[in-house]
Amino acid sequence: MSTPRARQRRLSAATVARLPLYQRVVADAALRGESVVDSTVLGTRAGVTPATVRRDLAGLGTLGTRGTGYEVDLLGQRLAEALGHDRRCDVVLVGLGHLGHALATSRTFLAPGARLSALYDVDPEVVGTTVGGLVVHDLADGVEAASVAVLAVPAGAAQDVAERCVRAGIRALLNFSPTVLRVPPGVAVQDVDLSTELQILLYHLHHGTGPLAGGLWRDLAPGASDALS
Amino acid sequence: MSTPRARQRRLSAATVARLPLYQRVVADAALRGESVVDSTVLGTRAGVTPATVRRDLAGLGTLGTRGTGYEVDLLGQRLAEALGHDRRCDVVLVGLGHLGHALATSRTFLAPGARLSALYDVDPEVVGTTVGGLVVHDLADGVEAASVAVLAVPAGAAQDVAERCVRAGIRALLNFSPTVLRVPPGVAVQDVDLSTELQILLYHLHHGTGPLAGGLWRDLAPGASDALS
DNA sequence: GGATGTGAAGTAGTTCACAGCC
DNA sequence: GGCTGTGAACTACTTCACATCC
Numbered sequence A, B: 001m002s003t004p005r006a007r008q009r010r011l012s013a014a015t016v017a018r019l020p021l022y023q024r025v026v027a028d029a030a031l032r033g034e035s036v037v038d039s040t041v042l043g044t045r046a047g048v049t050p051a052t053v054r055r056d057l058a059g060l061g062t063l064g065t066r067g068t069g070y071e072v073d074l075l076g077q078r079l080a081e082a083l084g085h086d087r088r089c090d091v092v093l094v095g096l097g098h099l100g101h102a103l104a105t106s107r108t109f110l111a112p113g114a115r116l117s118a119l120y121d122v123d124p125e126v127v128g129t130t131v132g133g134l135v136v137h138d139l140a141d142g143v144e145a146a147s148v149a150v151l152a153v154p155a156g157a158a159q160d161v162a163e164r165c166v167r168a169g170i171r172a173l174l175n176f177s178p179t180v181l182r183v184p185p186g187v188a189v190q191d192v193d194l195s196t197e198l199q200i201l202l203y204h205l206h207h208g209t210g211p212l213a214g215g216l217w218r219d220l221a222p223g224a225s226d227a228l229s
Numbered sequence C: 001g002g003a004t005g006t007g008a009a010g011t012a013g014t015t016c017a018c019a020g021c022c
Numbered sequence D: 001g002g003c004t005g006t007g008a009a010c011t012a013c014t015t016c017a018c019a020t021c022c
Helices: A013-032 A039-046 A050-058 A072-082 A098-105 A155-167 A194-207 B013-032 B039-046 B050-058 B072-082 B098-105 B155-167 B194-207
Strands: A069-071 A089-094 A114-121 A134-138 A148-151 A172-175 A188-191 B069-071 B089-094 B114-121 B134-138 B148-151 B172-175 B188-191
Touching: A013 A039, A013 A050, A013 A072, A013 B194, A039 A050, A039 A069, A069 A072, A089 A098, A089 A155, A089 B194, A098 A114, A098 B098, A148 A155, A148 B194, A155 A172, A172 B194, A188 B194, A194 B013, A194 B089, A194 B148, A194 B172, A194 B188, B013 B039, B013 B050, B013 B072, B039 B050, B039 B069, B069 B072, B089 B098, B089 B155, B098 B114, B148 B155, B155 B172
Parallel strands: A089 A114, A089 A148, A114 A134, A148 A172, A172 A188, B089 B114, B089 B148, B114 B134, B148 B172, B172 B188
Antiparallel strands: none
């Protein structure tokens, strides 16, 4: 146990945001029975240039083979490790409107290692019901400790809910409310604002503007789409 | 009508992504009865540095007053204009699972100017029902023309749905599926991957890494939170 | 031959710091 | 006095291009 996990350098935020993408492409490649992928196919499938792929993956340590590419199994393993898929982690979800319901029952939302540990709402009609195998608790009864809280609540309630979560010792919030949360230092907030995403798209549509972080204006692959199924 | 809309320079993608945030803060300020805001309060409320606020807003033309700040009404007007809130725009939504349902019934998802014009699904149990005042049509019967399509469908269906939309003449897709879509040039795709957002948050939590595009590790405001009721 | 990994160049975005105006 | 708007410095990210190794 001398150098347990010190293989990878510090990854940039931009790289981290792409790791889940690579992970998905690699898992898919494994399912298709491919044993090796190179940066070009990884890139086209992930919507990223080959150079960026290589730069990103180089940050995980030396795992490619020159002249060949990346071994799918090994790459998948390293990505899972970097993304912390081996670590258990409890997630609580607050707000069981349609969005909360969608998240609680989604098969793909939770990363490997993450487990939904509790659900909360304030609506008496919802409290006590079962969603995705978990009973919905009353937010007023307090929030249990966890690693992450997902906030799928109306804007007006978000700050209050965030404070309850922080008081419960939760240090990472995934915020779906259109609100900028005030949290103490040491608490991470990741905002996902669905209406903002639409507005960004509309802006680029109206102004005919080009590529955006999310990867706009992607080209159709030259060959036919390689039908999966 | 000599220089109708040529007031603003070309805005960077990063700036565009922040405009909706400013817009919200400004609308909120107007509701509170504030008539002027400066870059510092705008910044703290939007979770952005004052310098960035000024740089961003300067791109909309000269609209601040030195020594004072930005007039709320004027700023709101310019932001709305830049975001195209005056332009009508039809949005179709495909997929009425919980997520689609949430989007279709949300009061905040659609930007001003945007109107939901049609809903589609493939599930016979859902087709024909009414959601948010609109009847759900069968996707197999074809997609009507619109400016934007929102894809809230399972990953396996996303590419097919995207192609139907493109065939219907839609040139902007908001994609909630964990899939990289292949589209012809000239079609804009904005990806929103909810599971990726969680994974990014988990990475930063595990590795104790710092600020991210979304704005992690925000500080608590020095004063008490200015309680809005 | 062919693909990785990486210095070096190029581009985009942020922050500083201050001149200019109210 | 105070705050905007912006050149200039800085930092972050991407892309090129090639030496390196299989």
